Amino acid sequence: MPSKTDYFSSHWPSVVRELSCELLRQVAAGEPLATTFYPAISRVLADFRPGAIAIVRQRGMDWGLEPAFAAPSDFRIAAVPEVVISSALEAQFIGHDSGWVAAAIASKDRAPSVLVVQLPRAAVDQVDALRPLMIGLAELAALLLQIAGDQAARAAEIQRLTTMLEIAATWQQQRDWSELLESMAEAATQLLDAQRASIFLWDRRRSLLVGRPAMGVEGGQLEVDDSAGIVGAVLGSGTAKRWDASDSESEVNRKPDAQLQFQTTSLVAVPLDNRNGKRMGVFEVINKRDGRFTDQDEQVLKELAVHAAAAIENSQERERLAQNCDKLALAVAENVQVIGESPAIVTLRKTSDRVAKTDLSVLILGENGTGKEVLARSIHLSGARRHEPFIAVNCAAIVETLLESELFGHEKGAFTDAHEARAGKFEIANGGTLFLDEIGDMSLSGQAKLLRALEEKVVVRVGGFTPISTDVRVLAATNQPLAELVRQKRFREDLFFRLNVVTLKLPPLRERGDDILLLAQHFLEDFAHKQGHRVPTLSAAAARALRSHLWPGNIRELRNLIERVSYLCTSDVIQPSDLSFSQSPSEQSDAQRLANKSLNEATRQFQIQHIQSAIQRAGRNMTEAAAMLGLHRSNLYRKMKQLDLETIDD
Numbered sequence: 001m002p003s004k005t006d007y008f009s010s011h012w013p014s015v016v017r018e019l020s021c022e023l024l025r026q027v028a029a030g031e032p033l034a035t036t037f038y039p040a041i042s043r044v045l046a047d048f049r050p051g052a053i054a055i056v057r058q059r060g061m062d063w064g065l066e067p068a069f070a071a072p073s074d075f076r077i078a079a080v081p082e083v084v085i086s087s088a089l090e091a092q093f094i095g096h097d098s099g100w101v102a103a104a105i106a107s108k109d110r111a112p113s114v115l116v117v118q119l120p121r122a123a124v125d126q127v128d129a130l131r132p133l134m135i136g137l138a139e140l141a142a143l144l145l146q147i148a149g150d151q152a153a154r155a156a157e158i159q160r161l162t163t164m165l166e167i168a169a170t171w172q173q174q175r176d177w178s179e180l181l182e183s184m185a186e187a188a189t190q191l192l193d194a195q196r197a198s199i200f201l202w203d204r205r206r207s208l209l210v211g212r213p214a215m216g217v218e219g220g221q222l223e224v225d226d227s228a229g230i231v232g233a234v235l236g237s238g239t240a241k242r243w244d245a246s247d248s249e250s251e252v253n254r255k256p257d258a259q260l261q262f263q264t265t266s267l268v269a270v271p272l273d274n275r276n277g278k279r280m281g282v283f284e285v286i287n288k289r290d291g292r293f294t295d296q297d298e299q300v301l302k303e304l305a306v307h308a309a310a311a312i313e314n315s316q317e318r319e320r321l322a323q324n325c326d327k328l329a330l331a332v333a334e335n336v337q338v339i340g341e342s343p344a345i346v347t348l349r350k351t352s353d354r355v356a357k358t359d360l361s362v363l364i365l366g367e368n369g370t371g372k373e374v375l376a377r378s379i380h381l382s383g384a385r386r387h388e389p390f391i392a393v394n395c396a397a398i399v400e401t402l403l404e405s406e407l408f409g410h411e412k413g414a415f416t417d418a419h420e421a422r423a424g425k426f427e428i429a430n431g432g433t434l435f436l437d438e439i440g441d442m443s444l445s446g447q448a449k450l451l452r453a454l455e456e457k458v459v460v461r462v463g464g465f466t467p468i469s470t471d472v473r474v475l476a477a478t479n480q481p482l483a484e485l486v487r488q489k490r491f492r493e494d495l496f497f498r499l500n501v502v503t504l505k506l507p508p509l510r511e512r513g514d515d516i517l518l519l520a521q522h523f524l525e526d527f528a529h530k531q532g533h534r535v536p537t538l539s540a541a542a543a544r545a546l547r548s549h550l551w552p553g554n555i556r557e558l559r560n561l562i563e564r565v566s567y568l569c570t571s572d573v574i575q576p577s578d579l580s581f582s583q584s585p586s587e588q589s590d591a592q593r594l595a596n597k598s599l600n601e602a603t604r605q606f607q608i609q610h611i612q613s614a615i616q617r618a619g620r621n622m623t624e625a626a627a628m629l630g631l632h633r634s635n636l637y638r639k640m641k642q643l644d645l646e647t648i649d650d
């Protein structure tokens with residue numbers, strides 16, 4: 001091969017120099033020479049009236065046309081006498097009496113090739129004149145072929161890297177573990193033009209390599225001894241290895257072949273190491289379709305292995321995170337339980353467990369502080385949405401003008417204080433649960449907008465135009481008699497039915513019997529734990545006092561009371577005198593508190609309160625309490641049983 005400075009100097013005839021300038025300019029401009037090369041040579045040789053022109057190249061034992069240039073379609077390689085080609089290779093140039101002249105194309109790393117030209121008989125005399133021209137053209141062809149070869153190699157490298165990046169990107173997004181391994185095997189078989197590929201992950205504990213995918217094996221997974229065969233050797237040494245039938249048979253482990261009913265004839269295996277260099281396994285590709293695996297195949301597999309190891313590690317990390325997340329959700333769910341063993345609560349828990357598994361809308365009814373939000377959270381945490389957000393909105397706490405923006409969000413400048421765009425609760429809760437507390441307090445116009453969002457599953461931010469799809473489960477709660485509000489036209493009937501697919505009613509604490517003590521115990525343990533104290537016990541009298549209190553503030557009141565006791569009581573046993581029941585505002589007016597009740601219920605509640613008050617005033621002496629109430633002691637007991645009150649022995 002001449003060096004670049006030779007082209008335009010010494011021995012090239014000027015026409016070849018001119019042609020080289022023209023063709024190199026084309027190459028520099030990125031124009032392919034495939035179709036222009038032969039016409040250009042024909043021009044240079046025009047005076048010799050050439051017939052056929054071509055570059056032939058050795059292919060195994062035969063000769064074929066040089067694929068880089070498009071030879072004329074009527075060129076018949078068989079017409080070129082073999083001796084012309086072989087002589088040219090030996091002597092650089094030959095003019096043969098058959099009319100063919102040929103010049104060898106020098107090349108270090110390409111198969112031998114020769115420029116052959118057929119001349120009319122008359123021109124054979126001019127062979128001497130042709131010699132410098134042919135040698136110059138052959139040297140130019142060598143240079144161009146080298147450039148074309150370099151360009152093709154660069155294009156192939158770019159293509160390979162692009163494919164590799166695409167593969168790596170898909171792997172990073174792959175969520176399913178077995179699909180990930182299958183996709184790795186497929187990419188490797190394609191890129192290396194092989195029959196099969198497997199990823200062997202190292203199970204150190206069992207000293208096994210677990211190979212996936214493994215076609216034909218039950219469970220699609222193959223287990224081999226981690227020191228056996230080539231895969232074992234690569235795992236142990238950390239260096240890549242190639243093998244084919246000409247190598248020692250003893251190196252391969254034939255057991256997998258027997259299991260897979262397959263015959264390994266060649267293989268390449270490289271180690272799979274994680275980012276910190278820790279060995280994870282081996283990536284193996286089997287049976288090159290055409291010949292044996294090359295250096296380049298090994299290199300490609302090594303690069304694939306880097307991406308594969310990263311994707312496998314990410315996927316394992318994701319799986320670990322998901323498991324941790326599950327554990328966390330479980331731990332949270334354990335903390336958010338509807339505590340209680342009273343029949344009403346047991347039934348409620350059964351129903352709520354069932355609805356948790358669905359996406360049905362649930363309306364939770366109950367007085368203030370009965371645990372409506374706790375129930376809503378437990379439904380969320382027991383359902384498929386538990387890893388997604390739980391967003392609670394207190395509809396009564398938001399002024400009407402802001403409700404829409406709170407729920408649906410707003411765009412910047414939508415109103416005076418909208419200094420920047422903000423997502424609404426529907427958007428934030430996307431994928432999860434939206435808990436609409438105090439729904440009975442929502443204005444009629446707010447109700448209309450909410451209904452539209454629920455029906456269309458789409459929201460539009462205030463001041464915006466783009467519909468935003470939402471996938472939200474809605475749980476609503478109220479302490480108001482919602483059906484009554486519908487009758488009074490203060491709550492939309494259509495929204496009522498939309499929210500009220502399932503109704504769960506939380507009973508007031510005073511109707512939950514011994515649940516009061518279970519809850520009290522729960523809070524005692526909780527606060528003692530927070531303070532790092534021993535859990536105090538309730539004296540029998542204190543337990544009775546808790547049981548007989550009316551709990552207008554329900555569980556919230558109980559929790560606050562236990563919190564106070566936990567912090568203030570210094571003894572290990574809690575006495576009735578430690579229980580400072582706070583005066584509820586509702587207790588100030590029985591008439592007000594009982595206003596919504598039926599006459600029967602109001603009478604029942606009045607009787608309960610009146611009896612409890614008498615018992616307390618009588619210092620828990622039942623005979624005295626009965627006397628204060630103008631009843632016989634046994635009548636008082638009967639009455640208390642009727643009212644489901646716990647009786648006290650004197």
Ligand SMILES: Nc1ncnc2c1ncn2[C@@H]1O[C@H](COP(=O)(O)OP(=O)(O)OP(=O)(O)O)[C@@H](O)[C@H]1O
Binds near residue numbers: 337
């Ligand atoms: N099962 C429970 N376990 C522990 N705490 C509970 C439980 N149920 C209710 N509570 C506590 O009682 C208080 C009131 O509960 P929650 O807020 O769920 O009631 P609510 O009915 O939604 O009240 P409101 O009607 O005032 O919104 C909270 O402090 C809550 O932590």
